[in-house]
Amino acid sequence: MPPDFISNVYVFIVAGFCGVELIKRVSPLLHTPLMSLTNALDAIVVVAAIIIAGRHETALTTVLGAIAIAASFSNMVGGFFITDRMLRMFKTGKAKQ
Amino acid sequence: MTIAGVQQYLDFAYVAAVILFILSLKWLSSPMTARWGVLAGEIGSAIAVAATLFNPEIVQYKWIIIMLIIGAGVGIPLGLVKMTAVPQRTALSHAFGAASAAMIGIAEYYVGVPHVTRFQMGEIGLEVIIGSLTFTGSLIAAGKLQEILPQRPIVYRGQNIVSLAVLGLAVLLAILMVVNPAQAWLFPIMVLVALAFGVLLVTPIGGADMPTVISLLNSYAGFSAALLGFVLNSKVLVVAGALDGSSGFILSVIMCKAMNRSFTNVLFGAFGQVTTSAAAAKEERPVRSASPEDAAGILEVARKVVIVPGYGMAVAQAQHKVRELYDALIKRGVDVQFAIHPVAGRMPGHMNVLLAEADVPYDHLKEMDEINGDFPQTDVALVIGANDVTNPAAKIDKSSPIFGMPVLDVEKAHTTMVIKRSMNPGFAGIDNPLYYMENTLMLFGDAKAFVTNIVKQLSSQN
Numbered sequence: 001m002p003p004d005f006i007s008n009v010y011v012f013i014v015a016g017f018c019g020v021e022l023i024k025r026v027s028p029l030l031h032t033p034l035m036s037l038t039n040a041l042d043a044i045v046v047v048a049a050i051i052i053a054g055r056h057e058t059a060l061t062t063v064l065g066a067i068a069i070a071a072s073f074s075n076m077v078g079g080f081f082i083t084d085r086m087l088r089m090f091k092t093g094k095a096k097q
Numbered sequence: 098m099t100i101a102g103v104q105q106y107l108d109f110a111y112v113a114a115v116i117l118f119i120l121s122l123k124w125l126s127s128p129m130t131a132r133w134g135v136l137a138g139e140i141g142s143a144i145a146v147a148a149t150l151f152n153p154e155i156v157q158y159k160w161i162i163i164m165l166i167i168g169a170g171v172g173i174p175l176g177l178v179k180m181t182a183v184p185q186r187t188a189l190s191h192a193f194g195a196a197s198a199a200m201i202g203i204a205e206y207y208v209g210v211p212h213v214t215r216f217q218m219g220e221i222g223l224e225v226i227i228g229s230l231t232f233t234g235s236l237i238a239a240g241k242l243q244e245i246l247p248q249r250p251i252v253y254r255g256q257n258i259v260s261l262a263v264l265g266l267a268v269l270l271a272i273l274m275v276v277n278p279a280q281a282w283l284f285p286i287m288v289l290v291a292l293a294f295g296v297l298l299v300t301p302i303g304g305a306d307m308p309t310v311i312s313l314l315n316s317y318a319g320f321s322a323a324l325l326g327f328v329l330n331s332k333v334l335v336v337a338g339a340l341d342g343s344s345g346f347i348l349s350v351i352m353c354k355a356m357n358r359s360f361t362n363v364l365f366g367a368f369g370q371v372t373t374s375a376a377a378a379k380e381e382r383p384v385r386s387a388s389p390e391d392a393a394g395i396l397e398v399a400r401k402v403v404i405v406p407g408y409g410m411a412v413a414q415a416q417h418k419v420r421e422l423y424d425a426l427i428k429r430g431v432d433v434q435f436a437i438h439p440v441a442g443r444m445p446g447h448m449n450v451l452l453a454e455a456d457v458p459y460d461h462l463k464e465m466d467e468i469n470g471d472f473p474q475t476d477v478a479l480v481i482g483a484n485d486v487t488n489p490a491a492k493i494d495k496s497s498p499i500f501g502m503p504v505l506d507v508e509k510a511h512t513t514m515v516i517k518r519s520m521n522p523g524f525a526g527i528d529n530p531l532y533y534m535e536n537t538l539m540l541f542g543d544a545k546a547f548v549t550n551i552v553k554q555l556s557s558q559n
Contacts, residue, residue: 001216004330012323015336018119019343025126028439028464031348031446032183034125035315039190041118041138042341045197045322046168047149048329052204053164054155061204066160068197068204073168074175075190075197076142081176082186084135086450089180090128093458 033086040079046072100153110148111333117141118337122344128459145333180454181411184443185242188311191318192235198321199228203288205328211279217328218278222271224324226291230267231317233295238310241299242443248304260297267291302363304408305485307443309352309363316345348445355439355465357491357501384520387538389547392514393554395538399476401432403468405505406448407441409482409517413544419481420455422548425555434461436468436478436505438486469506478510482544484517488529498527508534516540516547 026034049072053065117137124134155161178186202225206213213221240246270287274280302310323338325331353360387395396402404423410416426433435457441448449462463471472478480487483505490497491504507513508531515532517539531537540547 002214002330005216005327008327008330008332008335011332011335012327012339015339016343019122019340020347022119022122022126022340023344023347026122027127028351028437028446029449029459029462030125030128030131031351032187032444032450033131033446034344035187035312035348035445036183036190037121037125037135037138038315038319038341038344039187039194041121041142041337042194042319042322043197044114044118044142044145044333044337045194045201045325047145048201048325048331048334049197050146050149050161051152051154052201052208053160054152054157055208056157057208061208062157062160064200064204066164068200069161069164070168070171071193071200072197073165074170074172075193076146077169077172078175078186079172079190080135080139080142081173082178082183084132085176086180086183086453087128087131087135089450089453089456090131090459091453091456092128092460 029090030087033083036079036086037083040076040083043072043076043079046076103151103153107148107152110144111331114141114145114333115336117144118340122340180450181414182243183450184307184311184447185239187444188235188239188242188314191311191314192232192239194318195228195231195235195314195321198318198325199225199232199288202228202325202328203284206284207281210281213278215275215278218275219271220324220328222274222287224321224328225288226267226271227317227324228321229288229291230264230295230298231314231321233292234299234310235295235314235318237296237299238302238307238314241302241304242307246300250301250303252301256297256301260294263290263294263297267294304443305440306356306363308440308445308447309349309356309358309360311444312345312348312352313360313363314345316342316349319343319345352440352445355503357499357503382533384532384539385537386541387514389540389550390554392538392540392547393551395512395514396426396431396477396479396551397429397555399426399431401434401471401475402426402477402479403434403436403471403475403507403510405436405438405441405478405480405483405487405507406452407438407481407483407486408443408447409484409544411442411447411451411482413482415481415545415548416451416455418545418548418552419452420457421552422555423457423461425552429555434463434468434471436465436507437462438465438483438505441483441486465503465505472506472509475510476512478505478507478513480507480513480515480517481548482516484529485527487515487531488527489534490528490530494530507531508537511536513537514540516542516544518543 049068121138124130319341326334
């Protein structure tokens with residue numbers, strides 16, 4: 001077992017619990033933006049794709065990494081963009097007057 | 098600077114990104130601070146991406162830059178879609194996220210082979226299987242939501258056995274690879290089998306179950322990213338994946354509770370096929386129907402109106418007309434609230450977003466538990482394109498397939514009006530006794546056209 005495995009397990013467990021506690025507090029009103037926001041945050045896999053493509057080891061891994069960059073970066077850009085668009089639409093009765 | 102020195106700075110950047118991600122979700126808890134949440138997420142992601150570009154392992158930038166530009170070029174239009182298309186956009190983004198996690202896992206295997214250890218192989222195998230099945234499963238879900246594929250469940254005899262056998266085969270291949278990670282020829286077969294399982298998993302699921310399925314796929318996409326973090330020993334991926342995964346998981350639990358069903362029942366239950374025969378056996382019963390004039394007359398004298406929107410409102414694109422109705426009633430001093438069932442529509446929160454887009458103030462959008470006690474004091478409950486979530490059989494009829502599902506108590510209002518195309522039950526084929534009740538009026542027609550007519554009546558009587 002690699003030595004980092006256990007420290008990653010710790011990180012996963014703490015982040016998972018943290019996520020559960022944070023997300024339980026999100027109003028059901030915002031469940032759609034919640035999904036698009038977490039999607040955009042998840043698109044951070046783009047950093048791994050950048051490294052794989054940039055290491056330029058074999059043609060196959062470079063191509064896979066390059067496609068992964070486009071797929072995840074489009075989630076990052078599109079996800080934040082649409083979340084903000086949705087959230088801008090939520091207004092109270094008072095704010096409208 | 099040494100390579101190790103640069104790495105240290107990169108780690109600081111990733112820690113900053115993780116802090117911002119957690120703040121991002123924290124601020125999303127309320128509509129007042131939610132936009133700060135988006136900003137925090139954007140800054141965190143920007144820091145992480147910018148820092149990564151300084152990683153000394155990178156020897157070639159050309160493709161990185163080109164693909165980032167292409168990614169932005171695809172992402173911006175996907176961020177500009179209409180609000181009615183948000184469920185399919187979300188499913189598509191789960192597909193993209195899972196695909197990139199799977200592709201990176203695959204690349205990592207080929208970088209390492211033949212020096213991949215058994216432990217790494219186990220991690221990569223699990224990661225690639227989950228990523229691949231989430232990719233095709235999400236594509237099928239997006240196809241169903243976009244109505245390229247039929248929304249009704251597609252089922253055949255022995256389906257669950259076939260699906261589980263395919264999943265079993267993928268796992269078996271992964272185990273064989275763990276036994277000897279150097280058998281590179283098995284790897285593409287494992288990926289293909291996992292891709293096939295994703296198709297088999299989602300094809301039998303009907304449109305009404307989409308809120309649960311989309312949440313489950315969300316959670317799989319997140320967990321595949323977290324697993325990728327384990328493979329690459331990247332803590333920022335572990336954290337982001339765990340946050341996304343737990344978010345999808347919580348939403349799935351909420352959706353399942355709101356339908357009184359279990360995960361296995363949603364995934365392997367193939368809702369609808371059993372119940373069609375039962376519904377067909379029912380005899381014709383009388384219903385009372387009303388015209389837009391009648392409906393407007395009743396709404397006009399009401400003091401409290403609760404509108405119950407469902408997927409039918411989204412299909413008819415009636416949300417803006419519903420807002421006009423809301424305005425017309427508010428102007429007459431009527432108290433108007435919206436009752437939102439957790440599984441109304443095709444994804445969690447779908448109705449809230451549509452109504453917010455139409456400028457309905459969000460303080461008038463009430464959750465089921467918050468509004469159910471109000472129905473006995475409500476003069477008119479107006480159901481627009483919702484069906485199962487208003488079905489009183491869920492409370493009393495033990496033989497109903499939705500028995501036990503929490504529903505909106507619309508029948509307790511003095512008058513219940515239901516806008517519906519016809520008496521034809523939906524694909525789930527579940528009969529709704531609400532339609533035959535004495536205080537129920539059926540308003541037959543297209544949701545948008547009918548609401549438009551009611552609004553016209555209300556304004557002409559001014």
